[in-house]
Structures are given as C-alpha cells and as structure tokens.
Amino acid sequence: MTTMFSKRFVAVGLIVLSGCFSADGAKDQNENWNLPKVVEATASDKTKVKYREVKDALPIRKTKYMIRVPENWNGTLLNDLDYCKKADSYMSMLLLEKGYALSGTVRRPDRGQSYDPAHEAHDFICIFDIFESTFGKPKRIIQLGCSGGGTVTLSMVEKYSDRIDGGIAACAATSQWMANMHLDGLFVMQSLIAPELPIVDLVDYENQKLEALGEKWKVAIDEAQQTPEGRARIALAITIGQWPAWGGRGEAPVIKPDPTNVRALQESMCHSMAMLLPNSRTKGTTMLERAGRGQLRSNVGLDYAELFENGNTHYKAAVKSLYQEAGIRIEDDLKTINAAPRIKSDPAAIKYWSALGRTHVGEPKVPLLRIHTSGDGLVYPVLTQGYEELVRQKGYSDLFRSAYVDNWGHCMFSTGEWLASIETVMQRLDSGVWPDTDPASMNERAKQLEPLSKTRFFDFPGVEQFNRAWVPTVNDYMGTQE
Structure with a gap:
C-alpha cells in the first residue's frame, strides 16, 4: 500500500478531505480531537473470537462506524460500507476468526436525498486514518461491499487507490x-x-x-x-x-x-x-x-x-x-x-455525476474483482459486463476479473461465495498473478473454504454488447455541454 494522503485538501469536483488526521497523531493538528475508546470484547456466538472494538461517529460528517480487530490479526483490513449492520453476522464473525480486521459504516439517513459515493469514500479514508492511529498500519486494505457498497468500491479502486490494495465490488452500479x-x-x-x-x-x-x-x-x-x-x-x-x-x-x-x-x-x-x-x-x-x-x-x-x-x-x-x-x-x-x-x-445533473468518485471510467488502479448475481432485478448484471468491456478498452484488464453467481435476487451470495471472492483477491495480492477465476475454480475455492455453503458460480450468457457505457467529457465535468 502506498503512503498516506497529504494533509492538504484535494479538489475532485467537490472538496474532499485527504484524511482525518496524520499518522503522527491528531493532537498536533486539532487539540479538540480525541481518538475513540478501544473496547476489549469476546464474541457471544460459537466462535468465541476475542477482538478489540471501536464504535463511534466520524468527526466530519458524523457517519457512524465500527472497527473490530481480532487477537490473531493477519494484517489485512476488510472495509465495507454496510459493516455496522452485519458486524455480528456469521460471516463477519468467521472472518474475524480467520484473522481479518473488519471496519465500515452504516448508511447515512440522508442518503436518499443527497447520495454521494465520493463522500462515502471520504468516510472510508477517515476510518483508515483512525485505524492506523489506533491499531497500526495494515499490511493491506481490501475495500468490498454490495450494491451501494459495490458502487463506492469501484470509486475507491479508481480514484482513491493510494489508500487501498484491492477491491471486491458485488452487484455494483455506475449511476x-x-x-x-x-x-x-x-x-x-x-x-x-x-x-x-x-x-x-x-x-x-x-x-x-x-x-x-x-x-x-x-x-x-x-x-x-x-x-x-x-x-x-x-x-x-x-x-x-x-x-x-x-x-x-x-x-x-x-x-x-x-x-x-x-x-x-x-x-x-x-x-x-x-x-x-x-x-x-x-x-x-x-x-x-x-x-x-x-x-x-x-x-x-x-x-x-x-x-x-x-x-x-x-x-x-x-x-x-x-x-x-x-x-x-x-x-x-x-x-x-x-x-x-x-x-x-x-447539464447540472451530468456535472454532478461526472465528478471524481461519483462515476467510473474503467481504470482500476489496484486488483479488482466484480461479482454479480444473474437474477438481480434491481442492479442489472450486465453492468459488470459493460465495465469489463470498458476496462479492456482502457488497457486495465490485468487488474480486473469478474465472476457471476447463478442466483435470484440482489446481493444474494452465500458465505462460501464471499469467502472465495476474498481468497481470490488475497491470492492476487500475494502472488501478483490472478488465480483461475473460471466458475469451476471459484466453486472449488468456495467449497474448500466453507464446505456446507452453496456454490453457484457459472458462465454468464450476458449480451452481445453493453449499450450504455459512459465516460464524462471535459464539458460534462464542467457542466457546459450543449
């Protein structure tokens, strides 16, 4: 992972802060800033995994967040837009048991009126700063998430890749x-x-x-x-x-x-x-x-x-x-x-969605795996195919892979399918080469990691060609198109 963001502001069509505070601590920048309290906890379910926990609201937008770091931390942090909601789920506890640190937020209540993936990305940057100042710098950070969590993952791997090492975007949309x-x-x-x-x-x-x-x-x-x-x-x-x-x-x-x-x-x-x-x-x-x-x-x-x-x-x-x-x-x-x-x-709407972090241009800067359910009637699965076509045109195919799960519904992945996806990106980061991502290999990986879980990776038929890939022009970005 590369160095932390600068302490300066960075302009990306809107003002986006580079971070919450420096790795040297916050008191030298803001005497009113206090790091959140770390709580020692033990899971109450079958795993009995011991972990340290931080639960608080971020200093800038007051977005609620949570961090959990297990005793046997393997150095990898998995960050998810929706982590707070599923922190006590079977899969989250299993990941803690396997040594992963986990972090993320809860979706903001004003999201329906003022949705902004770029702001969500900045929330993550704040979490990374808090994590590093509290628990130390992770060896690697993998951004992941489903639906809106997948959407902001695409933003992270394209525009904020100096803060993460890889991404998994599930059932993600480009607005x-x-x-x-x-x-x-x-x-x-x-x-x-x-x-x-x-x-x-x-x-x-x-x-x-x-x-x-x-x-x-x-x-x-x-x-x-x-x-x-x-x-x-x-x-x-x-x-x-x-x-x-x-x-x-x-x-x-x-x-x-x-x-x-x-x-x-x-x-x-x-x-x-x-x-x-x-x-x-x-x-x-x-x-x-x-x-x-x-x-x-x-x-x-x-x-x-x-x-x-x-x-x-x-x-x-x-x-x-x-x-x-x-x-x-x-x-x-x-x-x-x-x-x-x-x-x-x-033009005003196009300008808004042309800003960096709000749209996607097919240029992942770190390894990215996109997964999608084939029966997703909310976020259409061919969006993944369209992104892959654009990635190929832009020359970023070495950093991208996709996999499809033959299941009905939006974000309806099994624990095994998620674990296989995480392991796939981990192997890519460890070796610098993608492991096989064909359906048979993904299913085998899932079965090895979670033998009783459903495994439904398959060859997605797709369309002849995706119709609606769009990359903003300078005029779109400036709001000056005819």
Whole structure:
C-alpha cells in the first residue's frame, strides 16, 4: 500500500478531505480531537473470537462506524460500507476468526436525498486514518461491499487507490449507466404502449404521487400482457433495456425461466417489468436525480434498432418469435421508437455525476474483482459486463476479473461465495498473478473454504454488447455541454 494522503485538501469536483488526521497523531493538528475508546470484547456466538472494538461517529460528517480487530490479526483490513449492520453476522464473525480486521459504516439517513459515493469514500479514508492511529498500519486494505457498497468500491479502486490494495465490488452500479438503461426500457414502453404516462422529470414527485403513477403503469402493463402485441412489446423493452428477465420482486426466489421457452421467458420478463416501473419503491433513479438536482437520463442520438441487436441472444429470439405470433413487424415498432421525441439530460445533473468518485471510467488502479448475481432485478448484471468491456478498452484488464453467481435476487451470495471472492483477491495480492477465476475454480475455492455453503458460480450468457457505457467529457465535468 502506498503512503498516506497529504494533509492538504484535494479538489475532485467537490472538496474532499485527504484524511482525518496524520499518522503522527491528531493532537498536533486539532487539540479538540480525541481518538475513540478501544473496547476489549469476546464474541457471544460459537466462535468465541476475542477482538478489540471501536464504535463511534466520524468527526466530519458524523457517519457512524465500527472497527473490530481480532487477537490473531493477519494484517489485512476488510472495509465495507454496510459493516455496522452485519458486524455480528456469521460471516463477519468467521472472518474475524480467520484473522481479518473488519471496519465500515452504516448508511447515512440522508442518503436518499443527497447520495454521494465520493463522500462515502471520504468516510472510508477517515476510518483508515483512525485505524492506523489506533491499531497500526495494515499490511493491506481490501475495500468490498454490495450494491451501494459495490458502487463506492469501484470509486475507491479508481480514484482513491493510494489508500487501498484491492477491491471486491458485488452487484455494483455506475449511476449514469444504470439510469440510462432504466430509461431505455421505459422509453420503449412509453412509445409503444402508454404514451400518455410520464417516465422522466419525477424528481419532485412525492411518494404518494409516484405510487399513483406506478399504479397507472401497472394497469397499462397488465393490459398489454393480455394481448399478443403487448407481450411482444414487453419483451422488446426488456431486451433493449438489457434488463434481466429473471429477478422480479417476490417473497421467495422466483423460478428461473428456461431461456429457450418463449412463453416462460416472456412471463418472467413481465414479472421483472413490475420492478422497474416508476413508483416509490423504484427509488434508485429518483435518488440519483435528487442528488444531482436534475434530469440525469438521456437518449439523444441513440438508434434503438442497434440497441436491440446488442441484446441477449435468447431474448432477441423470443422477441422475434413473439412478434411473428402477434402478426406485427418489429421493424415498424423500432421505427416508431426511433421517431419518438428524445429526452435530454440536465447539464447540472451530468456535472454532478461526472465528478471524481461519483462515476467510473474503467481504470482500476489496484486488483479488482466484480461479482454479480444473474437474477438481480434491481442492479442489472450486465453492468459488470459493460465495465469489463470498458476496462479492456482502457488497457486495465490485468487488474480486473469478474465472476457471476447463478442466483435470484440482489446481493444474494452465500458465505462460501464471499469467502472465495476474498481468497481470490488475497491470492492476487500475494502472488501478483490472478488465480483461475473460471466458475469451476471459484466453486472449488468456495467449497474448500466453507464446505456446507452453496456454490453457484457459472458462465454468464450476458449480451452481445453493453449499450450504455459512459465516460464524462471535459464539458460534462464542467457542466457546459450543449
């Protein structure tokens, strides 16, 4: 790991502090700063692992955090956005028993209105400073996390890599990419099924108004699903948006459809569609636009016929079969979509999400493993494929690997799958060479580490080409694009 940040401020489109205090201690910088109290503790579960604990709020944003260091610390610190919430979980205790120190935060209550991965990254830098001043400098730090924790992990490995040694990003999103994917599917639905229902400019909608809009969209989708034409168009929207057909909302894991069974695949697509309609629960895009204070999504200049061709092979085959069954021409519908008035993003929102640490540009500076569940209907799994394509273009492939788990749901990984991912990055850091990350090797690694755990790494089919990779230009960053 490289040297600590400078004591000076660093400008990255917003003011981001380089650290909370120096390695020499805080009193020489701020007489009011006191290091948190270290508590000796013993786990109450079966492991009985002994550890030292710090639990407090960070000095700048008052974000709650926790650090635990076991007696048999192996020198590695694992840092996670959501650690506080799962500190007493089986996996966290198992990692302590294995000698890992663990740290992280709890998500801030104002996150839905002022989401900022760059600020979350700075919280981590504060934690690292506190850790070093309290327990000593780790031999290595691995940043990891799921969902928003995966998103900020990508920011850390790209922009704050001098403070970490590796990263594991699980079910991670890049905000602008996901927002535009969300737009594409809804734009198809609006163009072909419900032109009177809005899909953008929803930032100022209260939850009650969003729910009412969501109900109208649900009625439109339900009615469309009752006709051959509507079923074909729902499948077209999922395929163009590159949304997963598997991953819709449910109380229990939804059955994975056979991709060669057109009827089962289309029904699963309709089920997934319900998760993406505008309402108070599909808050991801709304959260992004509230933070950026403007319309983030855009489809100016896109050819939706090209976007369709880039889709999943099985999905495209199903769409063509459904259109043939309905007796309508897909070419005519694609012309209708392409002729519809386009949506332009707000320069202020683009400027906000162009800032360093808030977006991702495919340039990991330390070893990074991305893992994703294939049935994730909240953060689409092809985002990982799109990032890998960009990493390859930028020439960073040696620092990147990806692996997919064949399971329904968002962040639904087993303990064995997590342990295999951590071990994979550890081996890469130890040797300088990636171990095999093919599904068979990942499953074997997981079984060795946690024999009774499920292991479901598999070859993810993906799409022909990811549609929505985006890297900000200088004009985007300055908010001066035409």
